Amino acid sequence: MNRTADADAAGTAEAGTPAGAAAAPAPERQAPAPERQAPAPETQAPAPERQVPAPEAQAPDPRRGRPRNAAADTAIIEAVLRMIEDGVSIGELSMERIAREAGVGKATVYRRWPGKSELLLDVMRSLDTDIPPPAGESVRDDLVGIIEFLRIRGLAKRNSALLRTIVTHVKAQPALWREYHETVVQARREVLLSVLRRGMACGEIRTDRDIDLLADLFVGPVLSRAVLHEWADLPPGLAEEIVDTVLYGVRPRV
Incomplete structure (x- = not known):
């Protein structure tokens, strides 16, 4: 009798028919499932914490090498x-x-x-001095200061066998000579152009001429004597004479 009743109960459960006592344990066996899955987020949570130190570890880039002494x-x-x-x-x-x-x-x-x-090239740069920044009060005085700097520079090159030797070598290397012009020479020219722009803005210099041409008019006499005619004098007062002569010709006409 007992074996028959058990078989009937098993058959009823397999067929899916409602069974009061036999079907009840099923939810109890499945209930722990959420508890076993609950720790899953906890095991993933530390992932961001492990990644945080990565940027700090990479901060000192080893490829940069040691700083120059x-x-x-x-x-x-x-x-x-x-x-x-x-x-x-x-x-x-x-x-x-x-x-x-x-x-x-x-x-x-x-x-x-x-x-x-x-x-x-860097040795030659080390022999260069920076052009003094213009005071910004007088266009004429600022122009005189720039041309005087070039006059003294021309005298230094003329009197220094050391500088002549290095300049001659760098000039023979077109790429290096171009780099020198793009860094040192162009920086000086920009100082001159800034003064000329200020003179145009305040009405002291005419605005109907190319500014690069005007710059050449100021520096041309010094470069001509220092580079093309090394036997020509570069006397004191030359800067004032050049600036006053050129300014007279480039003043706006009333």
């Missing part, structure tokens, strides 16, 4: 100047010899300059 730069450039002053020709200079004279490793020199010509 200004003292080493100065020692290398001074070593080149010292050797040229002692009569060493440009052809006799080598990166290895420069490194020995400067007291640094050859790799230190090559890390800063790929070759001797690039190094000499």
Whole structure:
């Protein structure tokens, strides 16, 4: 009797017919399922925490390398100047010899300059002085200051065998000479152009002429004497004479 009743109950459950006591345990067996799944979000939650340190770990970019040592730069450039002053020709200079004279490793020199010509370009820049910023009070006085700077620069080149030697070498390298012009020379020209623009704005200089042509009128006489005619004088007072003469011709006509 008992085995028959059990079989009947099993058959009823399998057929899906309602059974009071037999069907009740099913929800109890499934109830723990949500409890087992509940920790899932907790196991995923730490993921953002593991990713947070990544930017901090990458902050110091190892590819940047060590910062340049200004003292080493100065020692290398001074070593080149010292050797040229002692009569060493440009052809006799080598990166290895420069490194020995400067007291640094050859790799230190090559890390800063790929070759001797690039190094000499920076040596030439080291001999340059920055053009004084215009005071901005008088267009005439600012122009005189710029032309006087060029006059003194021309005298320095004329009187310095060291500077002539380096300039001659850099001039023979078209790419380097262009770079020098695009950085040093063009920066000076921009200072001159800024003063001329101010003169045009305030009515002291005519506005119906190309500003680059006007700039050439001011610097042309000094460059002509310093570069094309190195035997010509660059006397004191030349800057004032040039500026006053050109200003007379470029003043607006009433």
